[in-house]
Amino acid sequence: MRKTTGLMTAAAVGAALMMGAAPAQAADAGLTFKNSVSQMCLGLEVVQGILTPHQASCASYGTKWTFIKTSDEGGDLKAGRLVNDGFPVYCLDGNTEGTVYLSECNSSDPGQTWILSGQYGSLAHALSHKLLTGWGGGNVSAYTQPAYYGDLAKKQQWIFSRMPS
Template sequence: MKRMLATLAGAASLASLIVAMPTTAHAAPSVFKFYNANSGRCLGLDFDDPSLNTVNTGYECFLKTTHWTVDYGVKGGGLTMLRNRGTGECLDRSSTGGREVYMSPCSSSDPGQWWGSTGPFHMTSDWGRYLTGWADGTVSIAPRDAVGDMSKATWTAELQPV
């Protein structure tokens, strides 16, 4: 509970994270862990084989594959890209409305890699769907009515030492 309160106290919307990030090319990027409010588990990649690009919340939060940098870029409008520190790839989703979430090489021209947020900390796609952590540890994009308990679609950010 103490960690959760500290995390909630330090958590901000994705847009606030962008404002707080350094804007010079020489500054080191900030590193975050994203905790799912429902499960308390971290957003990350398959521990056994990160090359599978399977995004989930089922593994330990100390792993490098649960550390993310927030890349702001040319798209603007409060949208950002989430780059995994373990693989260097970005969180991606189908740009055709599918529910799958996966990793792919970062590209500012890929609309599936741009994420927005709504408070308290819901990561959303351009299509009004939410990044959702399910009870079985899987992660997908889901519309509000499919999420049910919105704590499954609530993520808190915890700044990590670099």
């Protein structure tokens, strides 16, 4: 079930753009995640008045993220929350069905934990164990990788501007 609390309307998005909201944490702020197939970055768009994760030009507002690490998972794996730098009260969130959305950041929400792997260039949803996938047309979802499914593995690879510490 999709969360609806704290989602911004188009008018609120416009107001936030005008105010130039600051990132929540400077240490690992300003990260971008570029999809290896689309060459677009994980960003935002307004769909039916709701701020939604979407692929966008890497120069677009809303394509920078702050990673707030919650744990090291061994090797190069890092677990934490992704906070949008343009709208720092909103975190990338998801459910077990693979729907990816934004909701107000909440450290006790397990749907907001993502595991980043620099070695594989993946963002895995910790709750569902599905990988963030960039689809044609700019949509994103969390999807399980089947063994043999054409270019799906490439759609699940993201080029990190840098690996969070």
